[in-house]
Amino acid sequence: MMRKDPQPLPNTRFPPERQPGEPSSPKHGRPNKPMPPVFGTAIPPRGLSGAIRKLAYRYPDHYPRHWLLMMLGDRVDSWGTRVRRLLPVAVPLAVLGFLGSLVRR
Template sequence: MPYTPHKPPLAESSEDLRARIPGWGADADRADRPSVPRERFDPTFAGAHWEHPDRQPEKWPRERSVEHTRLPPVFGTTCPPAGLSGTVRKLAYARYSEGQAAHWLLLIAADRVDAVESALRSMLTLRPDNPITQTGVQAEVTHHGLRSRLRHDRADVKHHWMDPFIVGAPWALAVVLVVRTVRRVRRLA
């Protein structure tokens, strides 16, 4: 409020507010609170019926941080660590603390290794992933991608020029490696 020569109005009293606004101050008087009859205050009762919760069975050795002596009572089991990425994840948890950059860098590297493993696994199946339709490149052409990318209210406009390289470079690198391998095999044969 700007400074003026006039005195600002004083705050209304609780009685005036309660008379003007229905339900105002319901937490001020316990008799006005609708849940009071159901509330019982017992400082010794915490609400839990156990001292320690039942532990989820551990079906395989789970990765856990070196700071903790045991796993929490419930933990995720949907993606057990497997392959080279699983080995890298286990190394990150077994050797480095969560406070060290090496721990997190190894986990990031494990995610990248997992992406490569998934791509290789896909290429070995009868129905490999389609990089054109499953990376969103086709949507750029069919669903006005350029027009939506050039709007100036987007926060990611600065790195749009990198997106084709980030998405396409691994596939182009894979093609180059396959071509070189095929040429080398032909020369040896």
């Protein structure tokens, strides 16, 4: 099979013109100033999932350890929500089961 060299599309400007202006990238006024944390402080992390997320923010974004800890924090938070939702049903059932076992004796 014969390969052809890449050609620009028929209606394109060639060579392409550079866009005016400066490229946007997050910069600080001081070169050694650290970037702010990603999470907001309106609702600070709380509980076990918050502690895991705070631990994750100690590592740079390019470490897999950072993202694995962030995902673990999300999983812990979702399981905590499930437990909190089922708690009003589970506690009375456990009490009834306990009282039922006392009555049988």
